[in-house]
Amino acid sequence: MQRVHGDGRATIDALAQQYRVSPQTIRRDVNALCAAGQLRRVHGGVETPRSSNILYTSxxxxxxxxxxxxxxxxxxxxxxxxxxxxxxxxxxxxxxxxxxxxxxxxxxxxxxxxxxxxxxxxxxxxxxxxxxxxxxxxxxxxxxxxxxxxxxxxxxxxxxxxxxxxxxxxxxxxxxxxxxxxxxxxxxxxxxxxxxxxxxxxxxxxxxxxxxxxxxxxxxxxxxxxxxxxxxxxxxxxxxxxxxx
CATH class of the missing domain: 3.40.50.1360 (Rossmann fold)
Structure with a gap:
């Protein structure tokens, strides 16, 4: 989330390379964050939500x-x-x-x-x-x-x-x-x-x-x-x- 909110968006492949895990692992994480409304899926990656705020603790x-x-x-x-x-x-x-x-x-x-x-x-x-x-x-x-x-x-x-x-x-x-x-x-x-x-x-x-x-x-x-x-x-x-x- 720090990475995505700093850059506005990020690709699955770039996140996988940064954290040295598989794209499948990144997809599971971003799917959970998107389901919670904290990120938004786009083709090939994720971005910050366009019109809603994320949870206070996050x-x-x-x-x-x-x-x-x-x-x-x-x-x-x-x-x-x-x-x-x-x-x-x-x-x-x-x-x-x-x-x-x-x-x-x-x-x-x-x-x-x-x-x-x-x-x-x-x-x-x-x-x-x-x-x-x-x-x-x-x-x-x-x-x-x-x-x-x-x-x-x-x-x-x-x-x-x-x-x-x-x-x-x-x-x-x-x-x-x-x-x-x-x-x-x-x-x-x-x-x-x-x-x-x-x-x-x-x-x-x-x-x-x-x-x-x-x-x-x-x-x-x-x-x-x-x-x-x-x-x-x-x-x-x-x-x-x-x-x-």
């Missing part, structure tokens, strides 16, 4: 090193005593876990993994909304969540996206995901978009805002030229995670 392992680098940069922006409104997604979860030295944080989130982590941090406060629980994604979505974030003015709004199109449009997989992300962005003093390189060109079909609408973008690699130009024109601070190692 997403967390994808590009994990890049996400850790992003989290390292993110932690430098957040002082002790700050309030954070944090969205769903594995990169925001890893980013919040990088704040282990900060104290007296208030975390507002619809991401249950982040909420549980915050509950174990001495001196942190955690608020979560009511709503419908998506068990596989381990988060809460719905109108109650949008209303929840509108009740606060957080110091930092922190979120990821499902994908970024070539022209800089931010994409997600459902209208509910977009609505909650936009509610966080509208009700914070400083917005921070976290994304690894796999999000550029990734197929997600619900539009919601543009990459240059935020205050900070933290990525593990330089963004495409069109996005970089738009960020520069709007004065958005672009942080490349590899620069902070």
């Amino acid at each position: 997403r967390r392992r994808l590009n994990e090193g890049a996400k850790q680098n992003i989290a390292h940069c993110f932690a430098k922006l957040i002082p002790s005593g700050a309030s954070l409104a944090v969205s769903i997604g594995t990169t925001p979860e890893i980013a919040v876990q990088s704040l282990e030295t900060q104290v007296d944080l208030m975390v507002l989130t619809n991401n249950l993994n982040i909420a549980l982590y915050g509950c174990d941090r001495e001196g942190w406060g955690v608020q979560i909304p009511g709503g419908t629980l998506r068990a596989g994604d381990q988060d809460i979505l719905g109108p109650q969540v949008e209303a929840f974030f509108r009740r606060y003015q957080a110091d930092f709004g922190v979120f990821g996206v499902g994908g970024v199109s070539e022209d800089g449009t931010l994409l997600d997989f459902t209208e509910e995901e977009v609505a909650v992300r936009m509610a966080i962005q509208r009700n914070c003093r400083c917005s921070i978009l976290l994304l690894d390189h796999s999000k550029f060109g990734r197929a997600a079909h619900v539009r919601g805002g543009r990459i240059e609408d935020v205050d900070y973008v933290i990525s593990d690699m330089p963004v495409p030229a069109a996005c970089a130009e738009a960020l520069g024109e709007r004065g958005v601070e672009m942080i490349i995670a590899e620069d902070a190692k």
Whole structure:
């Protein structure tokens, strides 16, 4: 999955050569992943799903090193005593876990993994909304969540996206995901978009805002030229995670 999501697609023969196993072994593995909706079969190989997301536990392992680098940069922006409104997604979860030295944080989130982590941090406060629980994604979505974030003015709004199109449009997989992300962005003093390189060109079909609408973008690699130009024109601070190692 790491290989396929990094490259967008892979052939059965290339995977067999990389892992030094037979094509039959690779086919059994990819058939199971495709049956679970985590990959999509194409002629001669597999690719990333076009319009649906994969399981949270699997997403967390994808590009994990890049996400850790992003989290390292993110932690430098957040002082002790700050309030954070944090969205769903594995990169925001890893980013919040990088704040282990900060104290007296208030975390507002619809991401249950982040909420549980915050509950174990001495001196942190955690608020979560009511709503419908998506068990596989381990988060809460719905109108109650949008209303929840509108009740606060957080110091930092922190979120990821499902994908970024070539022209800089931010994409997600459902209208509910977009609505909650936009509610966080509208009700914070400083917005921070976290994304690894796999999000550029990734197929997600619900539009919601543009990459240059935020205050900070933290990525593990330089963004495409069109996005970089738009960020520069709007004065958005672009942080490349590899620069902070």
